[in-house]
Amino acid sequence: MIALERREAPHPWAPLAIPLISIASAFAAGAVVLWLAGVNPMAAYADLLGEPFGSGFGIAETLVKATPLILTGLAVLLPARMKLWNIGAEGQLQLGAIGAAWVALFTPIGHSPVAMLGVIVAGMAAGALWALGAGALRAWLNVNETITTLLMNYIALLFVDYLIYGPWKDPASRGFPLSATFPLDARLPIIIPGTRVHLGLVLALVAVVIVTVALSRTRWGLEVRVIGDNPRAARYAGMNLARHTLLVMGIAGGLAGLAGVGEASAIAGRLQRGLSPGYGYTAIIVAWLAKLNPAAVVIVAVLLGGLYLGGDSLQISLGLPIAVVNMLQGLIFFFVLGGEVLAGYQVVIGRRRVEPVSTGSRAAR
Amino acid sequence: MVQPSPTVAMRAITKRFPGVLANDAVDFDLAAGEIHALLGENGAGKSTLMKILYGFYQPDAGEIRLHGTSVRFRSPRDALARGLGMVFQQFMLVPSLSVTENVLLSLPRARLRLDYRDAAARIRGLAARYGMVVEPAARVWQLSVGEQQRVEILKLLALGAEILILDEPTAVLTPQEVRDLFTALRRLAAEGRAVVIITHKLSEVMAVADRVTVLRSGRRVESLRTTATSARALARLMVGREAFDQVQREPVPPGPEVLAVEGLSALNDQGLPALRSVSLAVRGGEIVGVAGVAGNGQRELGEVVAGLRPPTGGRVRINGRDRTRASALEVRNCGVGHVPEDRLGTGVAPNLSVADNLLLNRYRDPEFGRGPLLDRRAMQDEARRLIDEFGIRTAGPAAPVRTLSGGNLQRLILAREIGTHPRLILASHPTRGLDVGATETVHQLLMNQRRAGAAILLLSEDLDEILLLSDRIAVLYAGEVVGIVQTDRVTVETLGLMMTGARAAGAGSGVR
Numbered sequence: 001m002i003a004l005e006r007r008e009a010p011h012p013w014a015p016l017a018i019p020l021i022s023i024a025s026a027f028a029a030g031a032v033v034l035w036l037a038g039v040n041p042m043a044a045y046a047d048l049l050g051e052p053f054g055s056g057f058g059i060a061e062t063l064v065k066a067t068p069l070i071l072t073g074l075a076v077l078l079p080a081r082m083k084l085w086n087i088g089a090e091g092q093l094q095l096g097a098i099g100a101a102w103v104a105l106f107t108p109i110g111h112s113p114v115a116m117l118g119v120i121v122a123g124m125a126a127g128a129l130w131a132l133g134a135g136a137l138r139a140w141l142n143v144n145e146t147i148t149t150l151l152m153n154y155i156a157l158l159f160v161d162y163l164i165y166g167p168w169k170d171p172a173s174r175g176f177p178l179s180a181t182f183p184l185d186a187r188l189p190i191i192i193p194g195t196r197v198h199l200g201l202v203l204a205l206v207a208v209v210i211v212t213v214a215l216s217r218t219r220w221g222l223e224v225r226v227i228g229d230n231p232r233a234a235r236y237a238g239m240n241l242a243r244h245t246l247l248v249m250g251i252a253g254g255l256a257g258l259a260g261v262g263e264a265s266a267i268a269g270r271l272q273r274g275l276s277p278g279y280g281y282t283a284i285i286v287a288w289l290a291k292l293n294p295a296a297v298v299i300v301a302v303l304l305g306g307l308y309l310g311g312d313s314l315q316i317s318l319g320l321p322i323a324v325v326n327m328l329q330g331l332i333f334f335f336v337l338g339g340e341v342l343a344g345y346q347v348v349i350g351r352r353r354v355e356p357v358s359t360g361s362r363a364a365r
Numbered sequence: 366m367v368q369p370s371p372t373v374a375m376r377a378i379t380k381r382f383p384g385v386l387a388n389d390a391v392d393f394d395l396a397a398g399e400i401h402a403l404l405g406e407n408g409a410g411k412s413t414l415m416k417i418l419y420g421f422y423q424p425d426a427g428e429i430r431l432h433g434t435s436v437r438f439r440s441p442r443d444a445l446a447r448g449l450g451m452v453f454q455q456f457m458l459v460p461s462l463s464v465t466e467n468v469l470l471s472l473p474r475a476r477l478r479l480d481y482r483d484a485a486a487r488i489r490g491l492a493a494r495y496g497m498v499v500e501p502a503a504r505v506w507q508l509s510v511g512e513q514q515r516v517e518i519l520k521l522l523a524l525g526a527e528i529l530i531l532d533e534p535t536a537v538l539t540p541q542e543v544r545d546l547f548t549a550l551r552r553l554a555a556e557g558r559a560v561v562i563i564t565h566k567l568s569e570v571m572a573v574a575d576r577v578t579v580l581r582s583g584r585r586v587e588s589l590r591t592t593a594t595s596a597r598a599l600a601r602l603m604v605g606r607e608a609f610d611q612v613q614r615e616p617v618p619p620g621p622e623v624l625a626v627e628g629l630s631a632l633n634d635q636g637l638p639a640l641r642s643v644s645l646a647v648r649g650g651e652i653v654g655v656a657g658v659a660g661n662g663q664r665e666l667g668e669v670v671a672g673l674r675p676p677t678g679g680r681v682r683i684n685g686r687d688r689t690r691a692s693a694l695e696v697r698n699c700g701v702g703h704v705p706e707d708r709l710g711t712g713v714a715p716n717l718s719v720a721d722n723l724l725l726n727r728y729r730d731p732e733f734g735r736g737p738l739l740d741r742r743a744m745q746d747e748a749r750r751l752i753d754e755f756g757i758r759t760a761g762p763a764a765p766v767r768t769l770s771g772g773n774l775q776r777l778i779l780a781r782e783i784g785t786h787p788r789l790i791l792a793s794h795p796t797r798g799l800d801v802g803a804t805e806t807v808h809q810l811l812m813n814q815r816r817a818g819a820a821i822l823l824l825s826e827d828l829d830e831i832l833l834l835s836d837r838i839a840v841l842y843a844g845e846v847v848g849i850v851q852t853d854r855v856t857v858e859t860l861g862l863m864m865t866g867a868r869a870a871g872a873g874s875g876v877r
Contacts, residue, residue, distance in 0.1 A: 218737045222721060222728055229714035235673060236703070236711050237725045238694030 014343045019289070022339040026331035033327060039318055048328075051313035052306030060195035064267065065305035066298075067197075068093065068276065070204040071259035072283030073290065073297040074211055075131075075252040079145075080292055081215060082228040082248050088134060088149025089256040090280025091156030092127040096260025098160060099126025101168065101179055101271035104186035115185035119265050120203075120258065127257020128250040130156065135249025139242035145249070153280065164271055179271035188266035200262030207255055211294045224248065256280060277308065277322075285333045304329070372397045372528060372559050373418065373449075378427035380413055387413040389583040390427070395528065400550055400560045402574035402591075404567070404603055406800030408770040410583040411563045415530045419451040420444040446473075450521030451530040454537075454798075456513050460506035464488065464499055464516050471520045491522050495549045506635075510659050511542035518549070529553065530561040535569055536798060539658045540828065540861050547573045565603070565800045567596040579603055604802055614812070614834065620649020622685075623789045623820035624670065629679035631669050639665040641844040642679065647789070647820040652811070654823045654835030654852075658864050662844040663824040664706055667793045670822065671703045672696035683789060697726055702782035704775075706793035706824070712778045713766045720748035720762035723781050755780035756806075772803030779807060783814055790814055793824040808834060828857055842866040 011017075031041035052062040072089035079086040099122040104110040109118035134152060137143035163179070170180040188199040215221040227234040227244055235241060263275040282304055289304075290296035311325030373395035380388040388410045395401050403411045416422045418429060420438025429436055431447060438444045441451070458467050465485045485501035492499050497515040505513060514534065521529055531550075535543045550560050550573060564570060570577050571591055579586040579602040586602050624647040633639035640662045647653045657663050668674035670681055672693040681689045683699055697703070705711040713722045724733060724744055733747070734740045748762035757776045759769055769777060775795065783790060792811060796804040811834060815821055825831050831838055832852060840847040840863040847863045 214737075217739055217741070219728055219734060219739055220737060222739060225717060226714045226721070226725065229716045230710070232707075232711045233714045233725070235693060236671070236705055238672075238692065238697050240692075240694075 011343070018339040018343050019336060022335040023332055026328065026335040029331050029335070030328045034324070037320070037324070039320060044314060044318060044320070044324075047313050047317055048307070048310035050310075052309040057195070058309065060192060060197050061309050062302060062306045063201055064196045064198075065308045066301040067201045067204050067262055068259035068279040069282060069286050069301035069305050070297055071200070071207060071262075072256045072280045073286030073301055074207055074294060075256035075259075075280075076283045076287035077290065077292050077294060077297060078211060078215075078224075078255070079248050079252050080228075080287055082224050082244065083231075084138065084245065084248065085146040086131065086134075086149050086249065086252050087146055087284065088131060088152050088280070089252070089259075089283045090276060090278065091149070091153035092130050092253040092256035093260035093263070093276050093280050094153075094156040094160050095130040095253075096123035096127040096257025097264035097271055097275050098163065098260075099123040099257060100186075100261040100264045101163075101182070102126075104182040104265065105168070105180055110183050110186045112185065115183065116188065119182075119186045119188075120261055123261030123264075124254040124257045127260060128254040131249045131253025131256070132246060135246045138249070139245040160271065160275075161273065164273065168271060170270075177273060181270050182265055186265060187269060188262060190266070196267060198262060198266035200258070200266055203258060203262075205298070207258070208294050208298055215294065256283075282308075282329065285329060288333070289336055371395055372432060374430040375414070375418060376428045376430070378414060378417055378424045378429070380410075380417060380422060381425050386583050388417070388424070391580065391583070391585045393418075393578055393585070394588070395559045395561060396576075397527075397559050398554055398557050399575040400554050400562065400573055402570040402577040403561055403563045403580065404565065404570055404577050404599060405580035406565060406603060406802060407772045407798065408582075409580040409603075409800075411580055412532055414580070415451065415532065415561060415563055418444070419449060419530060421451075445521075445524055445526070448525055448527040449530070450524060450526035450528070452514065452517045452521065452532065452534065454532050456517055458505045458513055458516060461504060463502055463504055464508075464519075465501045467505055467516055468520050468523050471524060473524075487523065488519055491519055495522075495552045496545065497549045509542075510537045511539070511545070514538070514546070515549075526558075528559045528561070530563070532563045533565075533798065534562055535564070535566065537659055537826065539826075539864060540857075541865070543569075567599050567603075570599060571596050581605055600801065604800075614836070615816070617650035617816055617818075619651055620818050620820070622646050622648050623683065624822060625680075625682040626666075626670065627680045627682075629666070629669060629681065630677045631665050631674055632677055633665055639844050640669065640676075643841070643844070643846050644679075645839050645846065645849060647822050649788070649818045649820050650815055651836045652815055652821040652823055652834050654825060654831035654838045655841055656825070656828060656831050656838055656860055656864060657841035659826060661864075662841045663826075664793070665844075666841070667703075667706065667791050667822070667824050670696070671701070671791055700788040702726075702785065702787035702790045704778055704782050704790065704792040704795050706797075708771070708774050708778060713774065715767035716765050718763050719752070719757070719759050719766055719769070719777065720744050722766045723748045723751050723762075723777060726781055727785065751780040751784055755784070755810075772799050772806075775799060775803065775807060779810055783810060783819075786814075786817065786819070788819060790819055790821045791824070792821060794826065795823070796825075796827065796830060804830075828860055832857065832860075840864055
């Protein structure tokens with residue numbers, strides 16, 4: 001007889017033990033799948049972890065992938081602190097890239113000394129406006145933002161396609177769907193020579209600090225936390241929920257837009273398809289694994305960034321599809337969320353001695 | 366009628382929550398055919414003990430025997446299967462479904478095809494047998510709170526419950542509904558069922574219970590037959606000292622008119638008229654009580670004045686200025702403190718700290734920060750000051766508010782809302798669910814504010830409280846003011862009648 005019983009308080013080790021056990025369980029479950037796919041799980045995991053964290057180049061590439069994950073992770077985290085579910089970081093990222101490309105390629109700013117600043121501002125603004133659409137619907141008409149932000153991702157991706165197949169296609173690209181290359185002035189600089197680690201990482205870390213301080217040390221952060229914890233209490237205390245919804249969604253969109261600026265302007269150097277392998281969706285996992293703690297987002301983003309890189313390596317060395325990495329991500333998320341739920345319960349095995357009278361009743365279910 | 370073997374015997378039940386010993390080796394016996402009151406202050410461990418019996422909590426130590434056999438319930442489902450049911454303060458009904466459907470929902474192994482006619486007949490039968498009139502076809506949202514409670518009890522009876530536990534069953538009922546409930550409970554007991562009522566109201570214990578078990582600070586103090594004790598003796602056992610409400614309503618010279626409500630109309634959450642042309646006024650140094658059964662507009666009145674619900678007509682003036690459509694923040698800023706009806710649901714952000722919650726109305730003030738930044742130290746200091754001044758028992762300013770007991774939560778809210786010496790205080794059910802000691806504290810605090818010249822609008826369903834504190838009483842029925850009477854010229858019976866819609870006969874002289 002095994003049964004679940006509610007716990008009144010989590011076990012004291014739970015905050016540390018549960019994520020670790022969850023991730024270990026995810027890898028164990030993943031091993032079974034890998035084995036079924038005819039791959040030695042140990043070899044696969046050695047590749048998966050060795051590639052991103054085993055060399056200087058690997059670590060640098062991990063940071064490159066962590067950069068957009070930090071920013072989009074924050075873009076999910078901040079609204080989530082107010083119980084708003086921003087599933088649209090992916091689309092906001094794409095809009096950031098579009099905004100950056102527009103300034104870099106189609107305005108005089110692109111060739112001016114302030115090009116970099118212009119690219120950053122335009123990308124953030126475009127991402128913010130995109131998110132504000134969903135924010136406004138939520139704030140004024142109470143339209144569920146989970147759905148609107150998600151659906152707007154598809155619009156954003158198709159918009160990018162339209163631009164690069166259509167009006168923004170580089171005539172010199174011989175028919176490939178690419179924009180022209182950004183002028184050098186409009187490209188975010190590499191901060192570690194010989195790698196692709198760019199200024200976006202610094203901006204991302206600055207954003208982490210700002211969000212941390214804003215949430216814990218400002219009047220605005222207190223309001224966000226009160227609204228997230230109990231919107232009725234917030235209204236009762238005289239807070240303006242609609243204004244906060246707009247502001248928080250706007251900031252979130254701006255952060256995701258900044259991630260798009262980095263990918264377009266520092267990594268790809270142009271607007272193209274596949275700027276993001278789904279960073280905006282992985283961001284949801286980042287935010288939740290970080291337990292909505294902005295500082296923890298950095299650690300989780302680096303780990304998951306490494307997983308992306310290791311996944312690339314798996315594809316090359318073992319010929320496994322990217323789906324394997326997606327599966328592992330999914331398993332980690334699944335086990336971590338499951339672990340969170342189970343933390344509220346304890347497993348009771350046996351101890352049936354005191355129920356001799358349950359015959360015929362449903363007590364022994 | 367002493368039973369040789371009690372139906373329920375709880376022995377040395379101990380339950381520890383983080384930082385609190387909720388039950389400390391408590392013994393409790395329940396016999397078939399009795400109404401047993403479980404009496405104690407908030408935090409005495411009454412609800413915990415009964416939730417352990419009901420399988421909601423697991424005891425850390427101790428034994429529960431049911432009909433002489435040792436049992437262990439993993440969940441309420443196990444308890445229900447053994448004929449043990451509990452009605453919580455928060456009803457667990459589906460508002461959009463009918464009474465019959467709600468009862469059917471709770472039955473085990475509902476068949477694919479539901480036999481409504483049979484079920485409705487059974488409900489009618491049970492209802493008639495115990496004098497708990499309720500229409501099986503009615504939707505739950507249409508029912509009064511008292512009727513909803515009957516549905517909860519009928520649900521348990523339909524499940525075949527032999528032991529009924531009711532948590533604070535009278536907290537939301539009118540005097541008439543309380544009488545009906547007690548009649549039903551007596552019939553249930555007369556048929557050999559066992560009934561437990563959790564309460565802190567002495568008069569109810571004496572009125573309906575056969576036996577009473579008194580808990581204090583998690584321990585059992587005494588189990589007595591009610592015939593062998595008195596309300597006074599029970600009060601002493603409950604609080605461990607002589608404590609009676611000794612609030613004095615001394616005359617205070619009336620100040621200027623602080624709140625004036627004229628012809629106010631508003632809708633409720635369902636979009637139906639909740640207030641119909643309500644007019645009343647409160648002067649400085651005066652407490653105006655608004656009496657009425659739940660659902661007759663008090664909540665909406667409080668919310669409109671507080672700026673939380675837009676009126677559909679009429680005017681609200683505070684300190685002579687029109688505040689009819691002011692936002693909640695604007696209302697607060699003109700010197701209004703608001704003790705909300707639902708402490709936990711509206712009054713606080715439960716996972717935020719005591720300090721954050723204590724300053725929920727003042728964190729914008731310059732003394733608590735510079736520019737956008739908060740001054741954490743100043744907030745902590747002010748929180749500590751309020752904690753001391755109002756005697757809030759908490760681990761400290763950083764502790765999350767959800768760790769506070771009901772009475773302490775109310776102290777926190779009062780500290781916040783009256784600590785700033787507002788001109789007008791809206792107090793909604795300020796002592797609902799509080800024990801004798803905490804209630805007295807709250808009453809003293811309100812009286813002190815009255816003496817200091819504040820105008821107080823007191824919304825309460827507790828007539829004793831209204832009569833004790835108010836200078837004048839307005840009775841709301843179906844969203845209308847049935848009458849406004851001077852407290853010293855009215856009786857409980859008259860007020861009770863007015864609460865059911867009867868115009869104040871003979872009280873006309875008291876009308877404003």
